[in-house]
Amino acid sequence: MLLTIEDLTKTFPGTVALDGVCFDLRAGEVHALLGENGAGKSTLVKCLTGVHARDSGTIWLEGKEISPASTLEAQEAGIGTVYQEVNLLPNLTVAENLTFGRQPTRFGMVSGRKMRAEAEAMLAGYGLDHVNVTRELGTYSVAVQQIVAIARAVALSGKVLILDEPTASLDARETETLFQVVRGLRERGLGIVFISHFLDQVFEISDRLTVLRNGRHITTADTAGMDRLELIHHMLGHELEEAEGRRRHRQGGVERLQVRGLARRGKIEPFDLTVREGEVIGLAGLLGSGRTETADVLFGRTPPDRGDATDADGPIDLRTPRTAIAAGFGYAPEDRKTDGVIADLSVRENIALALQARRGWTKPIPRAEQRRLANDYIRRLDIRTPGAEKAVGDLSGGNQQKVVLARWLAMNPRFLILDEPTRGIDVGAHAEILKLIGELTAQGMSILLISSEFDELIAASDRVIVVRDRRHVSELVGEEIETGRIIDAIAAHENGEGAMTP
Amino acid sequence: MNARALPLYATIAIFLIAYLICYIQFPAMLSTRVIGNLLTDNAYLGVVAVGMTIVILSGGIDLSVGSVIAFSGVFIAVMLRDTGLHPLIVFVLLLAVTTAFGAAMGGLIHGLAMPPFIVTLAGMFLARGAAYMLTIDSVPIDHTFYDDVLQDAYYRMPGGGRLTLIGVVMLLSVAGGMTLAHRTRFGTAVYALGGGQQTARLMGVAVGRTTVLIYAFSGLMAGLSGIVFSIYTGSGYPLATVGTELTAIATVVIGGTILTGGAGYVFGTLVGVMTMGLIQTYIVFDGSLSSWWTKIVIGLLLLLFILLQKGLLIFGRKQRDIAA
Structure with missing residues (x-):
């Protein structure tokens, strides 16, 4: 050994x-x-x-x-x-990088010639003969x-x-x-x-x-x-017991968004996506398989370099989060500490942030209205905070997540992307967020739910899209949504992969 | 061709073109006299800019150097006036003080993980204040060694130009800076820090020691520049060289060094200093232009180089995308 x-x-x-x-x-x-x-x-x-x-x-x-x-x-x-x-x-040059800390010296001076020779010797056998070590x-x-x-x-x-x-x-x-x-x-x-x-x-x-x-x-x-x-x-580590599926699978809602061949080189291969009114689309896959990358491309966080998106009114610009927000998108990212909340700002300020950004900074939302908004969501989402002026960083993970949700709900988006909304939050808050997802879709909002908890996906989703190696490889609808089939789709090998169900 | 060297080539090209324009208008400008004066008049700037180049290459900045130069001049003048010490001993004392001062700033920057901007800003006020503490007047330097040896030493070039001692000190400083930056392990460590501190640490750079040495070197060069300046002006004045740190930064950037660190050449800084000197000489030759034109031209040149560097960055990224 x-x-x-x-x-x-x-x-x-x-x-x-x-x-x-x-x-x-x-x-x-x-x-x-x-x-x-x-x-x-x-x-x-x-x-x-x-x-x-x-x-x-x-x-x-x-x-x-x-x-x-x-x-x-x-x-x-x-x-x-x-x-x-x-x-x-x-x-630094390739040679300097290779020899760093051990550059050959003569009389205290680095010898460029010896360093080159040494670097070339180190690179020999790696098939990098075209590389010029002095660049x-x-x-x-x-x-x-x-x-x-x-x-x-x-x-x-x-x-x-x-x-x-x-x-x-x-x-x-x-x-x-x-x-x-x-x-x-x-x-x-x-x-x-x-x-x-x-x-x-x-x-x-x-x-x-x-x-x-x-x-x-x-x-x-x-x-x-x-x-x-x-x-x-x-x-x-999932035991193969079946999670309870969503009771009622809504089919045939009005098509709200259509995405064709959206992709970003090195992040996610081209994919199509149709979003219907009031549905929850689950995105399942292993870590690094392209789940978050799909969300990032949809929201313009990493702008797509191919493909387009359209709704009933015509094409949608997804080049920046700003234009995506203008098109009625919302995105609660996976890492809420760095990408979601601004820890030093108060609950009220965090909730009003996106709404204010959309109005433009020249038209501030009156303080009273912000307070009303914040108190409204603190009540509706049951955010446990001593008050609207508390810094978000002092709240628990689940309550921070609710603040992020409140921010987007205040925008009343058509299409909300939730990346791991229940990660790192306690069981009670977990259930509340899932319940909230149900209520929102009942009001007509469409949701893309990314989660590594299959139980959660199965419980909440009308459809589940499986991603593997940066590709959307499979789509499961209604009765097909079960842990075993999701795992099968993730495990399917290149050659034996199931056809993409429309 | 190496894309990173492009700003250096651009600097050299601009200098040569500028000189050509000057020559066409005033043929007398192409003489060893003018070149000799160019070196002498900008010697103190050139010396301090070498230190600044090393600092900027490492991704830092040193705002204290202008004040340190003024402090040096006052220190020398007061020491020579009030004590019987020989100027050479005073120089050694001074260089020890300024080097220690730089090292202390480097130690604070590393030890407290503070931005160099803030630490050296504090250093700038401290050094200026220390200069005032020594005297608030301009103190003339009256010492035979100064009058007869230091200020009088020159080599007469063909054509009558004088290559003065302080001009030679600057050229030697540049040569020393080039050796340090490009031919030693310390130099590679400086570039490594400018490329990314975290990565440099992982590759085995002693970040703390290197940072201390970098600012100590800048302090040393500022002290040397102070000596050169005192020889040039023959006095010490606490209000001298206000803003010289910014001029030095400008020459470094015009010389093709990227302000965020990690890329550039010490030789470029010399060309940057010479370009600035050339503009001033042109204004003197012209006689009708206000000296403010120097600032305007320098401002434009700086802008040009910032745009050039940004352009090269974008160009380089595109090239790589195509290659990949």
Whole structure:
């Protein structure tokens, strides 16, 4: 065994991030590390690379126990990491990036010639012969930068290489180039930890895989012997009991919005979407599969570079959130702390924000009206706050979420996008938000609901669209909406994928 | 061609074209006399701009240097007047003080994670105030070493121009700055900080030590610039060089260094200083133009370079998108 982790435990205030996790890595293998949000993958990597100090457990590298206290120490011990966001400096040359910190010097001066030669030697065998090492790294594509980062990590560390979502911003051809490099390194005897949300890639490149869930080790197995469906069960941990579906599936409401071939390169492949009045469309998929990306494109947060949207009155401009709001869209994003509420502003100010933005800053909403609005929603949504003037940052997660909802409800949108509206909030607030979704649709509002809780999707949705590897792959309507079928659709392989139901 | 070097080429081209225009109008401007004066008159600016270049390359800013120059002049003048110390010893003392002052600002910037703008703004007031504490008058420097050696040392170039000692000090400062920035590990660390502090840290840059050294170097150059300025003017005056820090920043940007850090060349700063000096010389030659035209032309040049850099950035991104 090249690397063995035994019984690793790491707690943060309030949560156990890793609970007695075991992991091992052989020389000359690619070992995939899988898990959903909060599974503990990144904590494991951070304990391994010296970012976090572990509470208990042991890490053995080539039979010696190690306790790296910093990234540099881990590197020197032989563990190199390459992240999705390339951690190199785009403004330095390729050669400087490769040799950084160890530039060859003569009489205290960096020798450009020796540095070039060294850099070229480091890059040899990575298929980057076209790369001029004296040019700035930033002039090359992300894929090339990624491979340069790998070359640096391998040269510095040379035993264990951790690839943390290296393909997240690469296209298919670039991914293939990267995989060739990874295979080459495997043959050279490196142990490679591969983290990715793309199951197809996991099956393509990895020899073994380990699944974590909620900080616990779930399974380690040969990739070849692992069934996709089984893997997804391991990752999600759903018992296959059926959640109660929505009682009444409204069909044939008036078509309100039509989206054709909307896409953003590197984020989400082209998709069509028809939104009817008063329906809830659920969006299901694994983390990183294109759920949030779909919402971002629909709301103009990452403007679409292809496709168009129309309603009864003609085309809708989705290039910026501003125009999307003008078209009657609303969006409560997943990360409400950074994207949703403004923590230092009061409940009243947060609720009035979008409405004020639409009116224009020259026409302020009178204070009395703002107060009336805020008190109205505090009552209707049962926001637990001492008063409308309390800073939102002081409220609990569920109440913050309600404030975000109130902001959009005050706009009376036609189409509301809710990304993980119930994440991190208590059970009571959870039920209230689901109830609210029901009431809103009864009044004719259309909702796009993104959630990793299948039970929640099944309970609330009229239709469920399944996304996988940045594609909308399947649509389930009415009776078809059940956990098993959603998981089947997520697990379906490229070739055996079910046809898209209209 | 390297896209990042484009602003440098643009700077050089603008300087040459400007010189050509001057030459066509006033043929006398192409003489070693004018060139010699250009170097002498802008020596203090050139020296301090080298320090500023390093600071800006690292993504920082140093607003204190103008006040430090004034403090240096006053310090030298008062020390020479009130003590019997030899000027060279006073210089050593002064450089130790200004370097420590810069290092302290660097330490605060790193230690308290404060923006360099605020810390060096405080430094600017402190240094100016310290200069006032020493004297509120202009103090003439009256020392034989100054009169006979420092101010009188020059090399007569062919054509009668004088390459003065302080002109040579500036050229050596530029050469030293170029070596430091482009040929040492410290220089690479400076560029790395300008490219992204977090990433630089992950790549093994000792961020704290590098930051302290960067501002210490800027303090050292400001002190050296103060010495040069005192030789140039022969006096110390606490109200001198107000706003020089901004002029220095302008020359750095005109020299092709990006204000957000991470890209640029020390040599460009020399060209930037020379361009500014050239404009002033032209105004002197013309005789009818108000000296305010210097400011207007510098303002326009700055604007031009900011637009050029922004344009290159967008152009570079498009190129990469096509390549990808």
